[in-house]
Amino acid sequence: MGTGHVQSLLFLLLLFGAPSLASEPDFYCHKGIWMSIVKDPKRMFNWTTDKVETCDSGSFCQESLLMIKSGAKTAILATKGCISEGTQAITYIQHSPPPGIITVSYSSYCEESLCNSKENLLQLWREEEPQAASTSAHLYCPTCVALGACSNAPSLPCPNDTVQCYQGRLQITGGGINSLLEVKGCTSITGCRLMSGIFTVGPIWVEEVCPYRSVLQPRKIENRAAWLPVYIWRLELALLLLLQLVHCSW
Numbered sequence: 100m101g102t103g104h105v106q107s108l109l110f111l112l113l114l115f116g117a118p119s120l121a122s123e124p125d126f127y128c129h130k131g132i133w134m135s136i137v138k139d140p141k142r143m144f145n146w147t148t149d150k151v152e153t154c155d156s157g158s159f160c161q162e163s164l165l166m167i168k169s170g171a172k173t174a175i176l177a178t179k180g181c182i183s184e185g186t187q188a189i190t191y192i193q194h195s196p197p198p199g200i201i202t203v204s205y206s207s208y209c210e211e212s213l214c215n216s217k218e219n220l221l222q223l224w225r226e227e228e229p230q231a232a233s234t235s236a237h238l239y240c241p242t243c244v245a246l247g248a249c250s251n252a253p254s255l256p257c258p259n260d261t262v263q264c265y266q267g268r269l270q271i272t273g274g275g276i277n278s279l280l281e282v283k284g285c286t287s288i289t290g291c292r293l294m295s296g297i298f299t300v301g302p303i304w305v306e307e308v309c310p311y312r313s314v315l316q317p318r319k320i321e322n323r324a325a326w327l328p329v330y331i332w333r334l335e336l337a338l339l340l341l342l343q344l345v346h347c348s349w
């Protein structure tokens with residue numbers, strides 16, 4: 100009796116107790132896909148869903164969305180569901196700032212069952228209230244945002260401090276979404292960089308293509324300058340190889 104008995108009891112407890120401890124309770128996430136064009140994302144967008152999915156063990160719940168505003172309309176592509184890879188984190192990115200087209204993305208990965216339960220965009224869409232932005236008389240851009248292709252794009256005066264007319268297509272895939280989005284409008288960014296080079300939004304992947312030439316390209320010289328160092332570097336490499344060849348032949 101005594102310690103020996105206690106030890107064997109402990110051993111039995113570990114032996115038979117461990118499996119029931121290891122089997123985790125089921126893990127659930129809210130599930131859904133949203134793709135819409137709205138005028139007032141703060142009030143009109145309802146991010147709730149009745150659907151729930153059961154996740155594999157070790158999963159996270161995710162809720163992710165991409166919002167692009169051009170003119171009076173905002174495109175919203177959003178997803179909720181299980182995700183097997185990642186880390187617990189909240190990511191908020193303003194890819195292209197006002198004035199002009201505004202692009203914002205949000206993604207949250209969380210560890211509790213049904214934690215992907217955001218209901219609206221009240222805190223997310225912090226976009227400056229559409230204050231009567233002063234428009235400049237010299238720049239007009241075709242303006243639209245549409246799932247698929249724009250059926251029409253009226254030419255609208257641009258806000259001050261916008262520099263070009265953006266015209267691009269975004270292929271949006273992942274998280275159950277597979278959609279094309281067309282965006283046209285005034286912007287303060289230059290080139291085909293509405294996403295500012297960051298193309299993932301949680302499980303969503305965005306491919307940005309600008310098939311049309313932008314109307315204004317005031318930064319052309321900068322682009323050329325960016326090529327110069329690469330060119331010089333190549334030249335140096337060539338010289339180095341040449342020197343080595345000369346060296347070898349001796």
Ligand SMILES: *[C@@H]1O[C@H](CO)[C@@H](O)[C@H](O)[C@H]1NC(C)=O
Pocket residue numbers: 145146147
């Ligand atoms: C959002 O939709 C859900 C279910 O469709 C509904 O119960 C809820 O009241 C809606 N919320 C708002 C703010 O409209």
Ligand SMILES: *[C@@H]1O[C@H](CO)[C@@H](O)[C@H](O)[C@H]1NC(C)=O
Pocket residue numbers: 233234235236259
């Ligand atoms: C906007 O641009 C117009 C035309 O160039 C100019 O008259 C106006 O003062 C500008 N407004 C602001 C707030 O800069």
